[in-house]
Amino acid sequence: MSTPTRVYIARLAGVTVFDPNGDQVGRVRDAVARLRPTQRPPEVVGLVAEMPMRRRIFLSINRITSIDADAVVLGTGTLNLRRFEKRPNELLVLQELLDRRVQIDPGGQPGTVVDVAMECSRGGEWGLTRVAVREQTGRLARRGHLHQVEWDRVRGLSGIADNRGTANLLAVLEDMRPADLANALQDLPDARRNEVAAALDDERLADVLSELPEHDQVEILAALDRERAADVLEAMDPDDAADLLGELPPPEQDVLLDLMNPDEADPVRQLLKYTPGTAGGVMTSEPVILPPDATVAEALARIREPQLSPAIATQVFVTRAPMTTPTGRYLGMVHFQRLLREPPAELLGGVVVNDIDPLRPTTPLPEITRRMATYDLVAMPVIDRNNRLVGAVTVDDVLDHLLPRDWRDRDTTLGPAPVEPALGGADG
The missing domain is CATH 1.25.60.10 (MgtE N-terminal domain-like)
Structure with a gap:
């Protein structure tokens, strides 16, 4: 295996996993260790990788040909795409050990786990061998001295954790979407x-x-x-x-x-x-709204604001004052591509489009879907009986409500995933 003999696992979090052809498989999220009945440190049996569509799979350590802080590379063979499930005698290293309160022998110096190293023996077996522990010095635990000690010198790594902090686990998770x-x-x-x-x-x-x-x-x-x-x-x-x-x-x-x-x-x-399942029930009440005398340059500046989602930033809705919902009279909308084609000094009132009927708050979801698909729109205005803009329905709103109610649940799959036998090692 072309890899360092000692790897600190927290540094692997988020590292890209590649197959032998150089194609991305997913990203490392954790390491799986098997507890042993003796006093020997746990054996590392594989990594957990997150694939597209949030599926987490097990990668046997025997399948990995290269592992470092930049990339994990798999050897030849097929992947087992079953969703990973931890077995009773297994340990998820980052999830269960980071921020754990422990004691360092001799002397019982209290501290907090900030990382765990795995090492490869001469026989090719990976195990958890060293623990990075930050001394706990009163309320300033994170400022204490950092010790890197052998696994068997740390007490408190097994059993149920009590009073854990969150700083180190948050550091691992901070770059995630x-x-x-x-x-x-x-x-x-x-x-x-x-x-x-x-x-x-x-x-x-x-x-x-x-x-x-x-x-x-x-x-x-x-x-x-x-x-x-x-x-x-x-x-x-x-x-x-x-x-x-x-x-x-x-x-x-x-x-x-x-x-x-x-x-x-x-x-x-x-x-x-508003009633669930209607335009009023799925819309956002804060689309991009500007008056007809605003310029194209002002509209482009507005949709560049980083807090706007892509779906919201695709359309500018033009209304009379006031500019917050419910607005004054709705005049129409301008797609951002139209803005890119117009002179910066052009007024929105001269480029506004109003040939598509807006939605009403009571418009049902199937009708919204049909109309957005018919006109290839990613956002549509919603107006009340007084022709005031009250919100906008975006394509992400529609998708959220068209998918099964529990589609975000980790125990739910949106379709069958192919399952192929993994080569070598435990299959998690």
Whole structure:
């Protein structure tokens, strides 16, 4: 095996896995170690890799020909594409050991696990051999001296962890996209998942919640104190916040809405009034809205704002004042490609398109889907009976509601995955 004989596992998190042809298979998310009945350190039997569509599979250590901090390369053979499931005698190294409170012998110096190394023996067997432990010095544990010690010198690596922190696991997860982080959280035990979620800042947690199944969203929100829960709801897009609050009993909805800033709570209250499965029930109330005397240059600057999702940034909706929903009279919309073709000083009123009938809040989802497909649109306006813009339905809103309700759940697959026998080693 062309690889260092010692590899620190936290440094592998997120590293790309390639097949023998150089094609990307997925990314490393953890290492799997098998506990032994003796006092010997656990044997590393493979890695967990995340493939597209959030499927996590097991890669036997015997299949890996090269492993380092830049890439993991597989040898010849086929992959077992079954979803990975941990066995009772196995340990997920990063998930279960990072941030664990331990003691270093001799002397019982307390500390926190920040990484674990695996090493390859002369016989080709990989095992967990060394542990990087940060001394715990009062409340400044992260500033203590870093020790790299043999596995058998660390007490507290087995059994149920008590009072763990989250700093080191968050460091491993920090570069993940919100959808991938949501997927990683679903692998954690409930208590650990809630600890990690609570340690995220409001914006990051808001993004992650919108990628989780409804039952996980509710459980994480319930684990927060109400003031913090209200802050996170404020950081969410109004339609996502409304969807989450819609899963709660009305009294709890009212408590959280009252704790939110009124400017953030009002659009959420409005969205909660609409019937699920209609344009009003799936729309966002904060599309890009500009007056007819705004210029093309101003519109392009607006859609460049980094906080806008790609679907929202594709269309600029033109209305009379006021510019917040419900707006003044709706005039039409301009696609960003049209903006790119017009002179920067051109007024939006001169390039606006209004030949497609807007949706009504009561328009059902099947009709929305047909109309968006007919006109090849990724966003459509929603107007009320007074011709005021109240929101916009985007293609991601439609997809979220067309897919099965539990499509984000890790235990749900959207279709059969091919299963082929893995070559060599345990198959996890």
